[in-house]
Amino acid sequence: MIKIEHLVKNYGSNCAVDDISFEVESGEIVGFLGPNGAGKSTTMNILTGYLSSTSGKASIAGIDILRDPIGAKKLIGYLPEQPPLYLDMTVEEYLKFIFDLKGCRLDRKAHLAEVCETVKIKDVYHKVIRTLSKGYRQRVGIAQALIGKPKVIIFDEPTVGLDPKQIIEIRNLIRGLGKDHTVILSTHILQEVQAVCDRIIIINKGKIVANEKTENISHMVDNNRRFNVKIAGPQKEILAMLKGMTGIAYAEALAERDGDAYTYMIESDFGVDIRKKLFYQLAERNWPLIGMEALGMNLEDIFITVVDKSEEYRTAGNLQNRIKRRTRGQDKSALEREVGASLYEEAQRQRSESSLSAASDEDDE
Amino acid sequence: MFAIYRKEMRSYFINPIGYVYLGVFLVFSALLCCYTTLISSSYDTANYFMFLIISFIILIPILTMRLFAEERKLRTEQLLLTAPVTITGMVLGKYFAALTVFVSGVLISCINLIPLYVIGNAERAGTESSLKHIGPVTGEIVGSVIAVILLGAALIAVGTLISALTENQLSAAVITIGVIAVMVLLNVFNMLTDSDGQPLIGVYAVRAVLDWVSVLSRFSAFSNGIFDFAALLYYASLAFVFLFLTVRVYEKRRWG
Numbered sequence: 001m002i003k004i005e006h007l008v009k010n011y012g013s014n015c016a017v018d019d020i021s022f023e024v025e026s027g028e029i030v031g032f033l034g035p036n037g038a039g040k041s042t043t044m045n046i047l048t049g050y051l052s053s054t055s056g057k058a059s060i061a062g063i064d065i066l067r068d069p070i071g072a073k074k075l076i077g078y079l080p081e082q083p084p085l086y087l088d089m090t091v092e093e094y095l096k097f098i099f100d101l102k103g104c105r106l107d108r109k110a111h112l113a114e115v116c117e118t119v120k121i122k123d124v125y126h127k128v129i130r131t132l133s134k135g136y137r138q139r140v141g142i143a144q145a146l147i148g149k150p151k152v153i154i155f156d157e158p159t160v161g162l163d164p165k166q167i168i169e170i171r172n173l174i175r176g177l178g179k180d181h182t183v184i185l186s187t188h189i190l191q192e193v194q195a196v197c198d199r200i201i202i203i204n205k206g207k208i209v210a211n212e213k214t215e216n217i218s219h220m221v222d223n224n225r226r227f228n229v230k231i232a233g234p235q236k237e238i239l240a241m242l243k244g245m246t247g248i249a250y251a252e253a254l255a256e257r258d259g260d261a262y263t264y265m266i267e268s269d270f271g272v273d274i275r276k277k278l279f280y281q282l283a284e285r286n287w288p289l290i291g292m293e294a295l296g297m298n299l300e301d302i303f304i305t306v307v308d309k310s311e312e313y314r315t316a317g318n319l320q321n322r323i324k325r326r327t328r329g330q331d332k333s334a335l336e337r338e339v340g341a342s343l344y345e346e347a348q349r350q351r352s353e354s355s356l357s358a359a360s361d362e363d364d365e
Numbered sequence: 366m367f368a369i370y371r372k373e374m375r376s377y378f379i380n381p382i383g384y385v386y387l388g389v390f391l392v393f394s395a396l397l398c399c400y401t402t403l404i405s406s407s408y409d410t411a412n413y414f415m416f417l418i419i420s421f422i423i424l425i426p427i428l429t430m431r432l433f434a435e436e437r438k439l440r441t442e443q444l445l446l447t448a449p450v451t452i453t454g455m456v457l458g459k460y461f462a463a464l465t466v467f468v469s470g471v472l473i474s475c476i477n478l479i480p481l482y483v484i485g486n487a488e489r490a491g492t493e494s495s496l497k498h499i500g501p502v503t504g505e506i507v508g509s510v511i512a513v514i515l516l517g518a519a520l521i522a523v524g525t526l527i528s529a530l531t532e533n534q535l536s537a538a539v540i541t542i543g544v545i546a547v548m549v550l551l552n553v554f555n556m557l558t559d560s561d562g563q564p565l566i567g568v569y570a571v572r573a574v575l576d577w578v579s580v581l582s583r584f585s586a587f588s589n590g591i592f593d594f595a596a597l598l599y600y601a602s603l604a605f606v607f608l609f610l611t612v613r614v615y616e617k618r619r620w621g
Contacts, residue, residue, distance in 0.1 A: 011621070048447040052619045073449040084444035086372075088379050100368035101448045144444070 001026040001182045002047070002152060007056035009042050016042045018206035019056070024199075026151075029178040031193030031214075032186035034203040040186040041081060043203070044156050047184075048078045060152055074102070077150035077181075081157050083141025087130040091121060091140055094129060095147065102148040111147070119143045119173060135166040142173065153177060155185040159192060171196050225268045226295040228254070229278070232261040233287035239264065245281065247272045261290050366450065369458030373432070377466055386427045390470045393420055398477035408481060408501045411588030414509045417474075418581060421520055422549055426541035428463045429524025433611075434537045452615045456608055460525050467517050471510065478506060505590045512587040515600040516580060520545050522607035529611045552579035 002024040009017040017039040024030050032040045045051040047058050049069045058065045065072040086094055095112050104111065116122045119139045124132055129140060138158065145153055158174065159167045174196050177183055187193060193200050193214065200217050202210040210217070231238055235253055242251035242264060249269045256263040268274035275292065282289050377383030394417055401412040436442040445455050478501065485500020492499065524541045531537045555572045557565040566572050576582045580600070586593035 045443075050443055050447050050619070070449045070451065073447060076447065078443075078447045080440065080443045080447075082440045084439070084441040086376070086441060087439070088376065093375070097368060097372045098444075098448075100371065101445070101450065103368075103449060 001028075001061055002184070003057075003059050004043070004047070005057045007043065007046060007058060008054045009039075009046060009051065010054045015206055017046070017053075020203070020206070020208055021056075022201055022208065022211055024182060024184060026182055027178065028199060029174070029183040029185070029197045031197035031200045032184060032203060033188065033190065033193050033200055034186075035188055038203045039206040040203060041156055044078075044154055044184070044186060045080075048076055048154060049073050050078075050080075074148075075151045077145035077148070077153045079141045079145040079153075079155045079158060081160070083137055083144070085129050085137060085140060085144075088128065090128050091125050091132075091143075094140065095143060098144050098147050104148040106149070111149075115143050115146050118146060118176075120169075135162055138162060138166070138170065142170070146177075150181070152182045152184070155183070157187055158185055159187070159189070167192075225249075225272075226265065227267075227275070228263055228265050228291075228293045228295060229289065230256075230258060230261050230263045230291035231282060231287050231289055232259070233285075235262045238262070238287060241281070241285070242266055245274075245278070247274050247277060258290070263291075265295070366454035366458040369445065369450065369455055370462050373459050373462030374465065377462065382427065382431065383466055386424065386466060387470050387473075389427075390420075390424055391474055393424075394474040395477050402481055403484075408485060408499075410478065410481075410501060410506055410509065413477075414513055414588060415581070415584070417513060418516060418549060418584060421517060422542055422546045425467070425517065425520045425524050425545060426538040428466060429521055429528050429541060430534045430538040431528070432459045432463060432525055433529040434531050434534045437532045438534075446615070446619075452612050456525070456529075456611050456615070460522065460608060460611075463521050463525070464518055467521060468514055471514055471517065475510065502590065505587075508590070508592045509587045512584055512593075512596065512600075515597050515604075516584060519580065519600040519603035519607070520548070522604040522611075523548070526607045526611045526614070529614045548578075548580045550579070550581065551575050552582040555582075 004023070005021050007017055007020045008015070020039075020043060032043070034040050042051065046053045047060070047065065049065050049072060052066065060072045060075050063072045063075070086097075089097070092112075095115070096108070099108055099112065116125060119142050121136060121139050121143060124136055124140075129137065132140065138161075142155070142158065145155070155174065159170050162170065171192065174183060174185060178198075185193075185196065194217070197214050200210070200212055200214055201208060202217075239251060239253050242248055247269050248266050250265075250267040252265050254263045254265055266274070266278075279289055377386075397416050397420070398413055401416065402408065402410065433442070436445065446452070450458075481501045489499045523544055524537075527541045527544065528534075528537045531540070552575055554566055555564065555575055559565055564572065566575070580603075583593070583596040583599055586596060
């Protein structure tokens with residue numbers, strides 16, 4: 001349905017999308033996952049004909065977006081990152097305008113009613129868009145994309161800025177759309193693609209890092225490898241033991257203390273469940289295991305995990321080369337440090353002032 | 366294109382801006398008509414149209430400032446550019462909407478000239494001699510109105526381009542005022558004279574160029590009762606060039 005071949009987009013010397021190729025089958029829901037600035041929006045903008053690619057080819061149902069832009073655009077419904085709403089129109093006027101703009105040949109009244117039913121905006125149909133809440137605005141944006149029954153629907157970060165309940169509603173809505181449409185959505189939230197998509201394309205710094213079925217990625221994520229463990233006992237010896245244990249790829253002590261217990265972060269080797277083994281080993285030495293907490297994976301970790309599958313990263317020698325991870329309790333944020341420093345200075349100043357005034361008081365006497 | 370045209374027309378009248386434009390334009394033209402013809406007891410409409418054109422310096426930016434600047438700011442241009450519409454269609458839809466409001470303003474303002482005919486008729490009835498023409502010259506007025514409309518069409522195209530270049534309505538308006546003022550008033554420099562009555566700009570070539578470029582000086586033929594096709598062609602080409610540039614601006618942005 002959608003075919004992208006060797007797509008490149010440069011902004012001056014800055015390369016936003018670097019030789020991306022992928023295909024999306026008809027009826028699939030594909031998630032575009034990547035951190036901000038990875039090139040998700042750029043790819044989508046090229047696909048919808050808003051931007052032109054520097055080189056490469058994008059086609060929808062066999063129609064090249066550059067050669068026949070009008071024909072290709074007719075097949076697409078697009079919701080950009082910021083829903084393109086005319087705030088001074090009512091929902092009705094807006095949707096009618098979109099209907100005319102897309103040159104639809106369907107029965108207008110019936111079709112608009114159907115779309116409103118799908119996204120549940122009937123109760124605000126006659127309201128001015130300016131007065132609507134963020135959630136409703138987003139839904140009007142989705143309604144706009146659905147008008148004309150496009151074969152392909154593209155959502156750019158559809159749930160940003162919504163509250164949890166709205167997010168769930170929108171996700172359900174998108175999953176429902178997958179029955180009749182081919183859907184691409186972009187997001188930087190992992191759970192979102194897991195919940196909605198059939199396939200996940202992970203993109204970072206303009207390149208595709210992974211293009212996998214959702215089950216495979218989920219499996220990778222469920223196979224959690226990093227834990228914070230809290231163990232009572234001598235810190236140095238425990239750390240030495242953890243580091244020496246087979247199956248543990250990495251261990252470090254964290255600056256967190258609870259009585260005589262210290263917290264350590266460990267990471268197991270790929271595909272090893274270390275938990276039971278760790279428990280028995282500690283019990284053997286009489287160091288009670290007080291707590292164990294699985295560290296959730298953020299996007300950065302997913303990249304690492306995905307990249308880990310390639311041979312060169314599996315060797316332990318490269319561990320140091322990896323991106324430094326954020327762990328709990330470490331590193332105060334810059335703001336905290338700044339505030340702390342200013343408080344300290346203030347206290348110093350007051351102390352010196354009070355001692356000065358005390359000295360002058362003595363002089364008076 | 367028609368969808369965009371209809372949307373723009375509607376948005377002129379959902380917002381106060383369409384009413385403000387028409388209101389200000391009609392009041393101003395009515396006052397102007399009073400002062401240049403009725404109060405100065407003259408049937409000559411040349412001054413009326415001349416001052417009307419000068420008022421476009423302020424009025425036309427009101428019409429054009431939001432055309433594209435607003436869309437860019439609200440990111441709705443993404444909607445238009447990803448819809449199955451060509452860029453040319455989008456630009457023309459917006460341009461013709463502005464032009465429609467402008468033309469309807471000019472046509473409505475023609476009622477200002479009715480009193481001239483009424484007075485002219487009364488005066489003619491009171492005189493014996495039928496040799497002398499009394500009252501306004503209809504041919505001259507029709508020619509002037511056509512010229513004013515085409516001149517406005519050119520200036521609206523200028524405003525459209527400037528609106529496409531900026532993201533802020535206000536800066537679009539200010540820049541448009543500046544550019545239109547220069548285009549309209551360039552030949553004023555030619556009229557400046559020193560104390561001896563000699564023109565301030567001594568070189569004839571410079572004056573000729575200023576005159577050639579100035580939009581207003583090309584209008585003078587119409588106020589003398591000559592229907593100047595060259596001037597109309599000049600206005601039409603100005604409109605075409607600026608609309609073409611607007612389309613290019615959007616093409617360029619896609620590739621940027």
